[in-house]
């Protein structure tokens with residue numbers, strides 16, 4: 243049986259992708275909470291939706307099927323008859339101060355149609371939406387001016403991160419920050435109950451029930467047996483080693499992982515904010531991850547004897563990539579042409595976060611015009627999308643897309 247999830251490269255022709263249209267959750271940001279919710283500004287909803295629709299249409303015009311997280315989530319809950327069970331879990335993970343508030347929110351949300359309930363959970367629940375009175379001390383003493391019972395999830399349109407396709411399976415991720423931790427619960431239910439995926443042989447290589455963190459922006463599928471995973475602000479070295487154990491033991495097809503260490507900071511939160519694959523032998527790179535000699539700490543994990551993992555340390559990333567991909571030359575294309583001002587500016591707005599929809603064909607933000615011209619100078623087909631509001635969330639085309647099916651590369 244062919245798995246409904248099938249991704250064996252970063253660049254094979256994209257057939258199906260998971261998106262999330264930004265909704266009211268991005269309007270439920272305020273200056274007080276946006277930093278904690280991992281935003282640097284507040285998007286203008288009609289415009290961010292227009293830009294996102296343009297992104298989706300661009301993919302569709304290029305033959306890609308676009309499916310939506312919010313729709314699949316509601317369909318999964320109905321198909322599995324698990325609306326209440328899901329809601330219980332979501333409430334448990336939402337940091338509610340009391341069981342009476344839990345009960346009140348449960349009643350409020352369960353009374354909605356499933357799609358409305360899903361959209362509402364994503365958007366967040368304001369304190370003025372339900373008539374809630376309680377004499378419990380925790381309620382009486384909780385902050386009166388905090389406007390939400392349930393926080394919004396404005397980062398959901400970055401579908402790349404809460405889960406990541408990998409061969410005929412995926413990782414469903416334990417996210418680093420509380421602001422994003424509930425997001426991966428949607429994917430857990432989609433994989434378990436949506437008729438498109440349930441009982442169809444999709445391997446969950448790593449579930450969200452882990453202490454160690456991993457996010458999809460760090461997970462790159464270089465080919466059908468080599469992965470690159472960032473050791474970053476969002477993905478720990480320990481979780482990479484745990485994943486390696488599973489992938490190597492379960493005959494996943496993957497037998498080599500390059501763990502690439504990148505700086506731990508907001509601008510470079512995931513590997514794909516500084517490094518993406520464009521073609522068999524071409525990558526974008528932000529020079530900020532290289533030292534003066536162009537080196538990057540890279541650890542190669544491979545299966546050893548008796549389930550041990552052999553780890554070798556290299557710093558010559560370019561040579562390592564050339565060797566594992568078996569190409570005669572390998573080109574690292576610097577974002578912003580490596581200029582001291584343009585590179586950090588365009589990287590901040592996701593100039594290196596390209597989404598390959600076929601070998602040598604990428605979707606990028608139009609605002610990164612220097613990087614886009616550099617890519618074109620290498621003969622790469624660059625398809626630009628509008629990006630004034632989308633970029634405020636600090637993610638680009640790769641972050642906003644979770645490939646579900648890609649064509650295998652020709653050998």
Ligand SMILES: NC(=O)NCCC[C@H](N)C(=O)O
Nearest residue numbers: 280400459512635636637641
């Ligand atoms: N893969 C990515 O780099 N995703 C972008 C995530 C941006 C989001 N505001 C976050 O901080 O998690």
